[in-house]
Amino acid sequence: MKTKKGFTLRTIGREYVLVAEGLEATDFNKMISMNETAAYLWQEVEEKDFDAETLADLLVDAYGVARETAKNDVNALLLTWKRAGIIVD
Amino acid sequence: MKRIYQVAGHRFSVVMPDNHLAWSEMKPYEPFLTDVGDDLVFSAEMIDVMPDTSGKQKITVSCEAPDAPRIELFEWNGLWLMEMAPVLEAPVRVCLLVDKAFKKAQFWVLGSMRFSIGTVMMLLFAFSTAQKGTLLMHASVTVKDGKGYLFLGKSGTGKSTHSQLWINNIEGCELLNDDNPVLRVSDDGEVRVYGSPWSGKTPCYRNLDYPVAAIVDLKQAKTNQIRRLSMIEAYAAMYVSFSGYRFIKEMADGLHATNERIVSSVPCFRLDNLPNAEAAWLCYKTVSR
Structure with missing residues (x-):
């Protein structure tokens, strides 16, 4: 899968929000708030091909969590991103 | 000429x-x-x-x-x-x-x-x-005790009406601008609101400026209720209240930086409201504290 084009990750204080700033996303009129982990993963895979494994690897590497935990977290996150309409298969 | x-x-x-x-x-x-x-x-x-x-x-x-x-x-x-x-x-x-x-x-x-x-x-x-710490807002601004109060909201939400409710019910209020005031953050972080030559249907073109006390995002409702917005909520309410070509990166970066500085220092609120005096008083008492 891939992240959709036209989004910019912005920091507001210590929080993160994904904003549709590009011409490719002019119809997208929501903002997606993200925690630090989600924001980290988004930046790592932005405009690249990736799958659940890619994200789980990143989580294990960056946060030293158990792989099983990482996979569960990633599945939940991917569902959120898909529902929000910010990634495509 | x-x-x-x-x-x-x-x-x-x-x-x-x-x-x-x-x-x-x-x-x-x-x-x-x-x-x-x-x-x-x-x-x-x-x-x-x-x-x-x-x-x-x-x-x-x-x-x-x-x-x-x-x-x-x-x-x-x-x-x-x-x-x-x-x-x-x-x-x-x-x-x-x-x-x-x-x-x-x-x-x-x-x-x-x-x-x-x-x-x-x-x-x-x-x-x-857009890259100079400045936002041309879509808002109505009322001044009270030397401070500016901005009312945001979609067209038809009652921004102008809410300003009028303050002016008609709360002593010492006056209108600064009814449609397109300017917000500006100075280098030391102070946020001020300026009158402009653009004021929608209300002829109110005042070359005056005041420090901003609060920003209030208005929503029509069946009861009056007010709450403080988180920084992210305030950022989002502000985001739709000024425009710019955000696909131009330098412009988007400039607008973002200004918006972030404003919501980091100015208290922002959501007022669910009816167009009545009680809403004005609830708002004034909460946001002027």
Whole structure:
């Protein structure tokens, strides 16, 4: 899968929000708030091909969590991103 | 004839033929006249003949509602070309040619003088100051005890009505601007609100400025209720209350930086409200603390 084009990750204080700033996303009129982990993963895979494994690897590497935990977290996150309409298969 | 105006500390010049009827549309700008002619954010000149812009490349069309202005953006000859109409389905009434930094502009009016002049000046002002800690807002502003209170909300939400409710019910309130005030963050972080020559249907063109006490996002409701917004919520409420071409990275970065600095320092609230005096009092008592 891939992240959709036209989004910019912005920091507001210590929080993160994904904003549709590009011409490719002019119809997208929501903002997606993200925690630090989600924001980290988004930046790592932005405009690249990736799958659940890619994200789980990143989580294990960056946060030293158990792989099983990482996979569960990633599945939940991917569902959120898909529902929000910010990634495509 | 050339005239120079200063709005929110930013100077710009307007050149139009002597005695042109367009000058009568510049009445609201008169309180903002200045003699200082250097360091202009933009200069705009009216032209009689539009260059042949065939081969222009369409970039985007913006129109927030069928009864809101339509702005088509093209790229032509290394410049931006904007063709604008008062409503979605109307014919083009004014064309604007401007360099990529929004500093040197030429405009050509086909009709609707009031719409044309106002739209050209507002666009140029907003875009040329986007990287200068400045936001041209869509808001109504009331002043009380030397401080400005901004009321945000979608068109038709009752921003102007809420300002009127403060003015009619709370002693010592006055209107600063009813549609397009300017917010500016200074280098030391102070946020001030400025009157402007753009005030929607209410003729209120005041060259005055005040520190901002609070920003209130209005929503129509069946009861009156108010709460403080988180920084993210405030950022989002602000985000839809000023415009800019966010696909232009430098502009988006500038607008973001200003918005973030404002919501980090000014308390922002959500007021669910009825158009009544109780709403004004609830709001005033909460946000002026």
